[in-house]
Amino acid sequence: MPTRDRNLQPVNLPADWSVDSWRARPAAQLPTYPDPVELEAVLGELKSLPPLVTSWEILALRQQLAEAQEGKRFLLQGGDCAETFDACSSEVVSNRLKVLLQMSLVLVHGLRKPVVRVGRFAGQYAKPRSADTETIGGLTLPSYRGDMVNAPAFDADARRPDPRRMVKAHARSAMTMNFVRALIDGGFADLHHPEYWDLNWVGHSPLADEYREMVESIGDAVRFMETLSGSEVHNLNRVDFYTSHEALLLPYEAALTRQVPRHWGWFNLGTHFPWIGMRTAAIDGAHVEYFRGIRNPIALKVGPSVSADQLLRTIDLLNPDDEPGRLTFIHRMGAAAIAERLPPLLEAVRRDGRRVLWVCDPMHGNTEGTANGYKTRRFSNIGSELEQAFDLHAAAGTRLGGVHLELTGEDVTECMGGARDLTETDLERAYRSTVDPRLNYEQSLEVAMLIVRKQATLASCG
Numbered sequence: 346m347p348t349r350d351r352n353l354q355p356v357n358l359p360a361d362w363s364v365d366s367w368r369a370r371p372a373a374q375l376p377t378y379p380d381p382v383e384l385e386a387v388l389g390e391l392k393s394l395p396p397l398v399t400s401w402e403i404l405a406l407r408q409q410l411a412e413a414q415e416g417k418r419f420l421l422q423g424g425d426c427a428e429t430f431d432a433c434s435s436e437v438v439s440n441r442l443k444v445l446l447q448m449s450l451v452l453v454h455g456l457r458k459p460v461v462r463v464g465r466f467a468g469q470y471a472k473p474r475s476a477d478t479e480t481i482g483g484l485t486l487p488s489y490r491g492d493m494v495n496a497p498a499f500d501a502d503a504r505r506p507d508p509r510r511m512v513k514a515h516a517r518s519a520m521t522m523n524f525v526r527a528l529i530d531g532g533f534a535d536l537h538h539p540e541y542w543d544l545n546w547v548g549h550s551p552l553a554d555e556y557r558e559m560v561e562s563i564g565d566a567v568r569f570m571e572t573l574s575g576s577e578v579h580n581l582n583r584v585d586f587y588t589s590h591e592a593l594l595l596p597y598e599a600a601l602t603r604q605v606p607r608h609w610g611w612f613n614l615g616t617h618f619p620w621i622g623m624r625t626a627a628i629d630g631a632h633v634e635y636f637r638g639i640r641n642p643i644a645l646k647v648g649p650s651v652s653a654d655q656l657l658r659t660i661d662l663l664n665p666d667d668e669p670g671r672l673t674f675i676h677r678m679g680a681a682a683i684a685e686r687l688p689p690l691l692e693a694v695r696r697d698g699r700r701v702l703w704v705c706d707p708m709h710g711n712t713e714g715t716a717n718g719y720k721t722r723r724f725s726n727i728g729s730e731l732e733q734a735f736d737l738h739a740a741a742g743t744r745l746g747g748v749h750l751e752l753t754g755e756d757v758t759e760c761m762g763g764a765r766d767l768t769e770t771d772l773e774r775a776y777r778s779t780v781d782p783r784l785n786y787e788q789s790l791e792v793a794m795l796i797v798r799k800q801a802t803l804a805s806c807g
Contacts (some may be wrong), residue, residue: 374625376490387509387511398615414701416744438546441464447790448793463587465606471494487505621646679711683710
């Protein structure tokens with residue numbers, strides 16, 4: 346477990362905030378439950394269940410994010426677009442952990458700084474939708490909002506919002522966290538044995554040789570240090586690992602928001618690092634109201650329609666005391682829009698002296714449809730937005746401190762391009778996502794290597 350942080354001092358809590366004050370605000374993207382009595386019974390049950398994370402883990406992550414704001418760490422945040430109950434299996438969880446460990450190894454080796462590892466899982470069971478309903482063949486039903494709310498099958502029973510699913514999501518999240526913790530505490534992340542993280546692509550991928558050389562280089566360095574010291578180097582057999590999800594379903598989030606002994610304030614104990622999505626980021630909305638009162642580090646997705654004034658007003662609400670490690674902005678502009686839309690935001694925040702961590706999500710602004718009916722993303726556009734982000738931050742005198750990715754450890758074909766140059770016809774071979782397309786394990790490693798190369802290029806020019 347991460348060590349406790351004792352450096353964060355109490356600040357003024359919002360006097361007009363309570364764990365349920367969000368209920369008086371307009372609430373976007375919440376389902377309508379047909380039985381309010383059943384809903385309240387489920388929320389009462391959730392409030393009595395054990396928390397999924399601890400306050401000292403949350404504060405330890407805040408300290409690491411504060412260091413990332415100063416350029417001393419780099420944030421790697423990645424995982425599923427939307428988890429499903431069926432995918433809560435040892436193979437899926439361990440493969441996802443493997444690819445994130447591999448990516449962090451590449452980043453640590455290339456950036457020469459510690460990586461903050463945050464999984465986009467163990468709670469990512471709810472998804473925003475562009476419409477409340479869906480019509481097929483003349484039948485109109487509620488939209489599928491993720492397994493925490495309803496089921497994807499297009500029939501009335503499956504699409505009925507069921508509050509009992511929140512309890513099932515809590516259980517699946519607990520299973521996922523327990524397995525991840527057990528793997529890490531059992532030595533799964535031991536730098537002496539990075540071969541534990543191998544996925545079956547290593548033998549035939551175009552990236553295999555480069556990755557193997559990196560692993561061997563790190564292994565040589567570890568053995569050299571241990572030879573010099575005459576003993577095993579400590580802290581190489583485990584890593585800190587944190588969880589995150591979009592805190593979309595506010596009744597669930599509020600039920601897991603609690604006060605704890607020996608720490609002031611309220612903590613969302615359902616995840617370490619919740620974020621607000623673009624569809625729920627209204628300044629006067631329920632989600633921003635809920636987020637302003639919790640002590641977790643929090644993030645906000647920032648799209649091309651956001652103005653500099655909106656961003657500064659949001660900072661005033663979410664981090665009025667300019668606390669280090671408190672607020673992260675995850676910009677997702679799209680490769681075609683980032684050069685125009687991002688610089689004014691960077692300049693406004695820099696000029697105002699606000700303390701935030703800037704992170705790039707190169708996925709969501711680059712989604713497109715194909716002629717054969719698939720939602721996909723082109724690896725070239727993902728790479729382009731990421732490289733442009735580094736350049737734009739360098740030009741603005743700010744720092745890109747992390748990356749936010751939708752990815753999986755499985756051999757899926759959902760994003761086109763990459764080392765194998767997947768095409769539109771490849772998508773139907775292994776398209777498994779229920780919502781958004783994800784990078785597969787190989788494309789994820791390629792992104793990590795792209796980041797390292799880009800940083801090296803900027804350093805040589807600086």
